[in-house]
Amino acid sequence: MQPDRAARLAGALVRDGGTCIWCGRAFTGLVRPTTEHLVPRVKGGPSxxxxxxxxxxxxxxxxxxxxxxxxxxxxxxxxxxxxxxxLARVLGSLAAAIARRGGQRRARPYLDAQLRRLRRRGLAA
Known part of the structure; x- marks a missing residue:
């Protein structure tokens, strides 16, 4: 069973630090963190x-x-x-999790395309 949303957000903050992945702002009382799905739910991304x-x-x-x-x-x-x-590290971790757990037929091709594009930028392994 997966942890709830608050626990997943807390885990992401511990794993990645206290800044927004997109703009780099530090999370404070005025800048609150939210849970961001890298592979959107509408594209088959898991929670x-x-x-x-x-x-x-x-x-x-x-x-x-x-x-x-x-x-x-x-x-x-x-x-x-x-x-x-x-971004490259978390997308790579997601690809490894999908390979381990299986499933995610809709998310896999989308994720693979994103990783290819990152590799072209010289960012993904």
């Missing part, structure tokens, strides 16, 4: 800890269903400092 990172509410809401690599480019265009290494 697993491996698919979730902490993002501020502004970035989470603005991203919508945009792909992580597309949103990464948009963040750069806006002058923000996204954590590209964290």
């Amino acid at each position: 697993w800890a491996e698919n979730e990172v902490a993002a501020c509410g502004r970035c989470n809401g603005a991203r919508g269903h945009a792909g992580p690599v597309d949103w990464l480019a948009e963040c750069r265009r806006r002058g923000w400092e996204p954590d590209e290494e964290r």
Whole structure:
């Protein structure tokens, strides 16, 4: 059984630190963390800890269903400092979790495409 959303968010903060993956702002009383699915639920992304990172509410809401690599480019265009290494690490961890657990027929091709695009940028293993 998976931990609840609050526990997954707390785990992401411990794993990744206290900053938004997309804009780099530190989480404070004014900037609250939210659970961000890297592979969106509408694209078949699971609510697993491996698919979730902490993002501020502004970035989470603005991203919508945009792909992580597309949103990464948009963040750069806006002058923000996204954590590209964290993105590559978490997407790689999700790919390993899917390989271990199986399933996720809809998420796998989407994730593979995102990882290929990151590799072209020189970011993914």
